[in-house]
Amino acid sequence: MNVALFIPCYIDQFYPRVGIATLELLEKLGCNVSFPMAQTCCGQPLANSGHEDDAVDAYLHFVETFSTYDYIVAPSGSCSYHVRKHYDILEQTKSVQHVRSKTLDLPEFLVDILEVEKLDASFHGRVGLHHSCHGLRGLRLGSDSERVVPAFSKIRFLLSLVEGIEIVEADRRDECCGFGGTYAVHEHALSVKMGQDRIEGFTSKEVEFITAGDMSCLMHLEGIIKREKSPVEIIHIAEILNHRN
Amino acid sequence: MNHARRSEAFLDDRVKADWHDQAIWFVRQKRDHETHGIPEWEELRELGSQIKSHTLSRLDHYLEIFEKNARKHGVHVHWASTAEKHNEIILDILKRNTIRHVVKSKSMLTEECRLNPYLESNGIEIIDTDLGERIIQLRGETPSHIVLPAIHLKKEEVGELFSEKLGTEAGANDPTYLTEAARIHLRSKFLEAGAAITGVNFAVADSGAVVVCTNEGNADMGVHAAPVQIHSMGIEKVIPRTEDLGVFTRLLARSATGQPVTIFNAHYLKPKPGGEMHVIIVDNGRSEHLGRKHFRNGLKCIRCGACLNTCPVYRRSGGHSYNSTIAGPIGSVLTPGFDLEKHSDLPFASTLCGSCSDVCPVKIDLHEQLYRWRQIISKQSSYSKSKKMIMRLAGNVLANPKRMHLAGKFARRMIGLLPRGLIYLPANKWGAGREMPEPPARTFKQWYRDNRMKYGQKDNS
Numbered sequence: 065m066n067v068a069l070f071i072p073c074y075i076d077q078f079y080p081r082v083g084i085a086t087l088e089l090l091e092k093l094g095c096n097v098s099f100p101m102a103q104t105c106c107g108q109p110l111a112n113s114g115h116e117d118d119a120v121d122a123y124l125h126f127v128e129t130f131s132t133y134d135y136i137v138a139p140s141g142s143c144s145y146h147v148r149k150h151y152d153i154l155e156q157t158k159s160v161q162h163v164r165s166k167t168l169d170l171p172e173f174l175v176d177i178l179e180v181e182k183l184d185a186s187f188h189g190r191v192g193l194h195h196s197c198h199g200l201r202g203l204r205l206g207s208d209s210e211r212v213v214p215a216f217s218k219i220r221f222l223l224s225l226v227e228g229i230e231i232v233e234a235d236r237r238d239e240c241c242g243f244g245g246t247y248a249v250h251e252h253a254l255s256v257k258m259g260q261d262r263i264e265g266f267t268s269k270e271v272e273f274i275t276a277g278d279m280s281c282l283m284h285l286e287g288i289i290k291r292e293k294s295p296v297e298i299i300h301i302a303e304i305l306n307h308r309n
Numbered sequence: 310m311n312h313a314r315r316s317e318a319f320l321d322d323r324v325k326a327d328w329h330d331q332a333i334w335f336v337r338q339k340r341d342h343e344t345h346g347i348p349e350w351e352e353l354r355e356l357g358s359q360i361k362s363h364t365l366s367r368l369d370h371y372l373e374i375f376e377k378n379a380r381k382h383g384v385h386v387h388w389a390s391t392a393e394k395h396n397e398i399i400l401d402i403l404k405r406n407t408i409r410h411v412v413k414s415k416s417m418l419t420e421e422c423r424l425n426p427y428l429e430s431n432g433i434e435i436i437d438t439d440l441g442e443r444i445i446q447l448r449g450e451t452p453s454h455i456v457l458p459a460i461h462l463k464k465e466e467v468g469e470l471f472s473e474k475l476g477t478e479a480g481a482n483d484p485t486y487l488t489e490a491a492r493i494h495l496r497s498k499f500l501e502a503g504a505a506i507t508g509v510n511f512a513v514a515d516s517g518a519v520v521v522c523t524n525e526g527n528a529d530m531g532v533h534a535a536p537v538q539i540h541s542m543g544i545e546k547v548i549p550r551t552e553d554l555g556v557f558t559r560l561l562a563r564s565a566t567g568q569p570v571t572i573f574n575a576h577y578l579k580p581k582p583g584g585e586m587h588v589i590i591v592d593n594g595r596s597e598h599l600g601r602k603h604f605r606n607g608l609k610c611i612r613c614g615a616c617l618n619t620c621p622v623y624r625r626s627g628g629h630s631y632n633s634t635i636a637g638p639i640g641s642v643l644t645p646g647f648d649l650e651k652h653s654d655l656p657f658a659s660t661l662c663g664s665c666s667d668v669c670p671v672k673i674d675l676h677e678q679l680y681r682w683r684q685i686i687s688k689q690s691s692y693s694k695s696k697k698m699i700m701r702l703a704g705n706v707l708a709n710p711k712r713m714h715l716a717g718k719f720a721r722r723m724i725g726l727l728p729r730g731l732i733y734l735p736a737n738k739w740g741a742g743r744e745m746p747e748p749p750a751r752t753f754k755q756w757y758r759d760n761r762m763k764y765g766q767k768d769n770s
Contacts (some may be wrong), residue, residue: 073707076753077717078746083753087761099757101770105707110700112661114683118704125708150680201663209341210619210667212350236334240621244660249738251622251658253317256742257326258621258660287743 067095068133070167072143073105075279082279082300086139086170089306093178097137100129108146112245116153123151131159135177136167139302141199141277142245144169149202170302171205171218171277186227186309189273191299192266193220193231194285195238196278205277208238219277219301226304234265241276243284259288266296273299311654316626325463330624333460337618339567340668347563357560358672360553361609365599371514371547372590378517382579385587392422395591399424399506399539400431402587406537408433408503412495414521414528415439416508417455417612418541418591421634424506435506436498438527440491447474453628455635456565456614461627495527505531507577509542510611511557512588515550518578519588522561522571529575539587540577544595545608557611560670564613598646603681607642609671616665616675622658631655638665642678650691656682710770714754721748 067090071083090097106126107119126147130136138144147167154160174180195217199205206217223231242248242258249255263285266274274296276282282298289296320326344350364371376386389395395418403411411428413419413435425446428435437446441459444467445452452458459467468482477490507528511520519540521528532538548554562571580586599605617623617637628636633644633652641655656679665675686692687700706712724732725748733740751759754770762768 071753073713073717074746077721078748080749080751080753080756084756087757098763098766099761101754101757101766101768102710104710104713107704107707110704110707112680112683113700114657114685114687115697115700115704116684118700119707121704121708197660197662197664201667208664208667210664212345212347238664240660240662240664242621242660244662247657247660251313251316252738252741253320254313254622254625255660257320257625259743261330261625283746284743286746287739290744291742 065095066132066134067097068130068136069097069099070103070106070130070136070138070143071099072138072140072279074283075140078283079279079300082139082302085300085302085306086137089302090137092184092306093174093180095178098133103129106143106146108143108150109245111146111150116150120154123154127151127154127159127163130163130167134166135173136163137170137173138167139170139277139300140279141169141196141203141205142280144172145198145202169199169203169205169277171199171222172203174222174305175218180222180225183222183225183305185225185305185307187304187307188228188309190230190232190271191223191273191275191304192269192271192296193223193233194241194262194266194274194276194281195219196276196281197238197240199277200238222305223275223301226307228309229304232266232269232271234262234269236265239265241281241285243281245280248284255284256288259285260292263288263294263296267294271296273297275299275301275304277301312626312630312632312658313654315630315632316622316658319627319630320625326625326627328463329461329627333618333624336457336567337615337668340564340615340618341567343563343567343569347559353556353560354670354672356556357611357670358609360548360556361671362606364548365545365605365608368544368547368599371549372544374514375512375517375547376590378515379588380517382517383586384517384579385585387587387589389589389591389593392591392593395422395541395589395593396424396427398589399541400428400433402537402539402585403428403433403504406503406585408537410498410501411435411504411506412438412498412502412531412535413506414508414523414531415442415458416506416541417452417635418508418543419506420452421593422541422591436495436502438495438498438531439523439525440488443491443495444470451629451634453636454614454617455612455637461629499530499534502531502535504537504539505535506539506541507532509540509546509588510561511554512542512547513551513554513576514547516576516578518551518576520554521575521577522558522573523575524566524568524572526573529573532575532577533581536581536584537587538577538580538584539589541589541591543591543593545610561611561613564615564668564670594647598643601646604642604646604678606673607639607646607678609673610639610643611671613670615668615670619664619668620659621662621664622660626658631658638675638679639673642673642675642682645682645686649686649689653686653689653691656680656686714770717752721752724748
């Protein structure tokens with residue numbers, strides 16, 4: 065199985081440790097992982113701002129870069145969702161269809177494809193689990209609080225395989241953190257307010273860490289945490305799943 | 310002023326904003342409690358969605374059946390292509406019957422048509438009889454929520470208003486006391502009204518009945534007391550059969566207020582002896598909306614307000630921040646269809662979290678429609694030229710590894726080098742309430758090149 069690692073642009077630039085953890089984790093689980101150096105961005109920031117036409121070249125570049133791999137795995141539900149859902153405006157060639165159907169978010173790949181049932185990982189800490197919206201409602205990585213379906217969460221399942229971890233859910237289990245891509249800047253006051261509320265939902269339960277499947281949510285929350293000098297730390301799920309005390 | 314600015318102003322009063330958020334979240338929780346008690350909830354949603362889709366695809370057919378059956382019972386059926394026509398028809402009915410006093414039960418359609426100011430300017434007194442509606446009418450405001458029109462007001466504010474307008478004791482804000490005062494006040498209005506106007510939740514084609522769902526019983530009191538009854542409905546309110554109704558009443562009550570059933574579900578079938586019954590079927594842009602492929606299923610909406618209650622943006626910005634008859638996610642997908650230029654900010658008033666689509670009892674793909682509107686808005690001639698250019702440029706960068714590398718390097722350097730004062734200028738909206746991420750020494754790509762680059766792998770970055 066030929067797996068390509070897709071590291072979203074902002075993770076590449078600001079959170080290389082998340083990329084490294086993802087790569088190491090996949091290697092530990094026996095995958096033959098390649099990182100195509102020509103990769104750029106899935107185009108989501110442009111499209112969510114209403115400029116999907118300008119993003120088409122980025123889409124085509126993404127397809128060209130990844131079309132020869134069996135799976136494309138990314139540690140970001142939002143980017144994976146974008147490729148799967150919004151590349152529908154491209155001509156649906158074989159390559160496009162392949163890339164769209166084989167781009168998976170890390171938890172899906174681990175649970176559905178690798179069928180991971182145990183992990184050699186340990187993490188000692190009280191961790192608040194934020195359910196990033198695009199992963200939760202877009203990719204259905206778990207059941208959300210709106211729908212009446214049997215409760216499940218692929219991310220929670222994976223975290224439960226980590227020795228020593230204490231997982232905590234916020235009172236409003238799956239409310240949005242307020243990031244929303246360019247929304248964070250476009251309606252910055254409201255975006256920050258949502259983030260503050262989200263953090264409060266976790267700190268009121270005395271968590272030491274906040275984790276999520278989407279680093280972008282965490283980047284937004286981290287910005288607020290640092291501004292307000294809150295003691296809580298952010299950590300991506302890949303870092304926990306790859307961690308050994 | 311756009312939604313971003315209005316929401317910022319709303320948030321200025323943090324205590325009230327938090328109260329607003331929590332009050333509405335409470336309704337969302339009640340909804341969760343009720344829906345999670347129905348194991349077949351998702352099936353019910355699917356059924357509701359399909360019945361609506363089917364009906365919308367044969368709207369003319371069902372409307373004509375409805376009209377035929379309603380006429381059989383002596384109902385006057387009118388067709389209004391626009392809001393103005395709708396208002397004129399009502400004025401005409403009132404004039405013919407020399408009616409000067411009218412009571413009205415909650416109807417978002419008559420809000421849309423601006424019926425109240427129209428009738429008032431023609432010398433007719435029109436009184437909203439739902440408690441929430443009456444409160445905002447006395448304040449000269451519009452509803453901030455389609456089901457809970459006065460949810461933006463605290464009981465203290467209502468106490469103050471009633472003290473001034475209805476003569477209640479100054480400083481009194483006990484809800485029971487205030488409600489009683491409103492009842493007494495409204496009772497006299499019911500008795501003097503010559504006509505009662507209501508909205509319509511469902512128009513049933515096979516029976517010709519219009520169904521109105523209320524909790525306060527005010528629609529019924531108005532209709533039963535007044536000789537003339539007028540029901541205004543949008544063309545999308547028709548459903549094929551009486552037996553379909555159960556699907557919607559179950560969905561509506563639970564989604565709207567977390568009740569297993571709405572208290573009054575009145576079926577109005579025919580005029581009372583000696584009275585008149587009118588139904589006005591209004592288009593006002595709906596046919597055009599039906600022609601919009603990506604947006605037509607917004608017309609499936611049954612106006613439960615669940616998408617407002619669940620929306621993290623709505624709860625923290627208040628209904629008036631949308632500057633539209635209908636606020637929240639459903640307002641943001643329907644209103645741009647009426648006036649795209651005026652309401653082009655609304656599709657951007659969302660993080661696209663998708664909660665609205667999942668809470669919707671008739672499965673409207675609200676967040677996808679918000680995304681679609683954005684694509685259309687950016688192509689408008691009024692859209693910022695510089696923004697267009699920046700986006701085109703960004704598109705060029707994102708499609709090219711070399712340019713992307715340079716842009717990333719530049720950004721990371723800038724954050725690393727610039728003094729704090731220059732990074733956190735007012736133009737940096739990210740930095741208004743957040744720190745910038747700290748640029749690490751190496752990007753992932755650099756790390757990979759140094760540590761993992763495979764023998765023979767092409768470095769085409």
